[in-house]
Amino acid sequence: MRVITPKKYRDETWDFRKANTKEYTHRFHPYPAMMIPQIARRLLKEFGEGARLLFDPYCGTGTSLVEANLKGIDAVGTDINPLARLIAKVKTTVIPLDVLDSYLKDFNNFVFSVRLGKIRPDPTIPKFKNIDYWFKRETQYWLAVLKDYIDGIEDRDVRDFFKVAFSETVREVSLTRGSEFKLYRKSEKQIERFNPDVLRIMSEKLLRNREGMAEYIRAKRNDAKSEIYGFNTVHNIPEDILPPESVDIVITSPPYGDSRTTVAYGQFSRLSNQWLGFEEANEVDRRSMGGLRRRGIRYFDFKPLDEVIRRIADMDEGRAYDVVSFYDDYERSINNVSRAVRRGGVVAYVVGNRRVKGIEIPNDEITREFFERNGFIHLKTIVREIPNKRMPRRNSPTNVAGRTDLTMLYEYIVILKANGR
């Protein structure tokens, strides 16, 4: 008798319960819904034999790019969020330690002189909306001092390295509640007592990241590189960057819904983006998949998705528009990604299912279907539990404060192979 193994199954060995997710440069800067490095690493081991080019169409802070480069595989990533791109670039760019250390020494001397009053900087404090709402006046002064210092760093890679530590500092010294990805202000009482030492926090981040860079350099014994772009995979993938059928492996974790109702990447990054002067700062959530809501219902000729749309539309037509807009973009993006993958190449999408109006949307099935329509063959879907608190497990699907729902306890690693095209 032939034993048929189901292609979708729970596998605890992919939970990586006790894994250290902060090795190498992975420890730089938090970001919502990061992929854990162990997933990318194992996917590369099992499916990346002989691969020369990895592509991550939603690269965020570059987890898969770092892992590909560690294995000697070149990588291309894209993300519409400039902060994510900066972090991904810094995590994958080797700076010789002697160079880095000389800049860090200079920075220490600067801090020392400022503290002793030998230097009295007079920076211009940027003017952006709500700066006084999110930062105390004194904090604004110290951040501006740091920003001026960073702008004066000649070496571009070192300057970017400092910017990543600065961005994390911005977040920690702001009046946001630390544990939240969305921007919520601390209470008045907390604000009164909150007087962060901006220079000390910056120094700590720099030192921690320097150790991460040292580990990365020790582990990476090759000259593989990453290139990071800002193109939107919904619209196109520039052929001069990624010609058709050029990619050996895709490892990515796409957003699992529009930013208004799931993870607000733009909101998370807004304060850093404003301090760093990234102009598209307020555009990120609008440009994200499903960010431009189209009024209208369409169906996808795929029962599990169409049924969900029908049921949601019965309850709330507007929410159904959100869902349709997102999957419309998602389908286009998958069509574009498919074209870039070579015959025999592999794609692995790490997705979470979500609930809208209490109805679960099977993102794993939808991802599989959209790739199959492009001639891919489904190899398997691994179901893993999310042991690390990296995902906002509770969200408010009804958008009513206080009404929460448990979502995202499991995620799905959907793996397909490009064939017969």
Ligand SMILES: C[S@@+](CC[C@H](N)C(=O)[O-])C[C@H]1O[C@@H](n2cnc3c(N)ncnc32)[C@H](O)[C@@H]1O
């Ligand atoms: C789940 S996160 C990726 C996290 C990443 N794996 C990491 O470890 O940091 C999804 C990313 O998709 C990006 N994104 C959303 N819509 C996009 C689009 N249309 N094109 C490219 N990136 C997009 C968001 O800015 C976000 O950084």
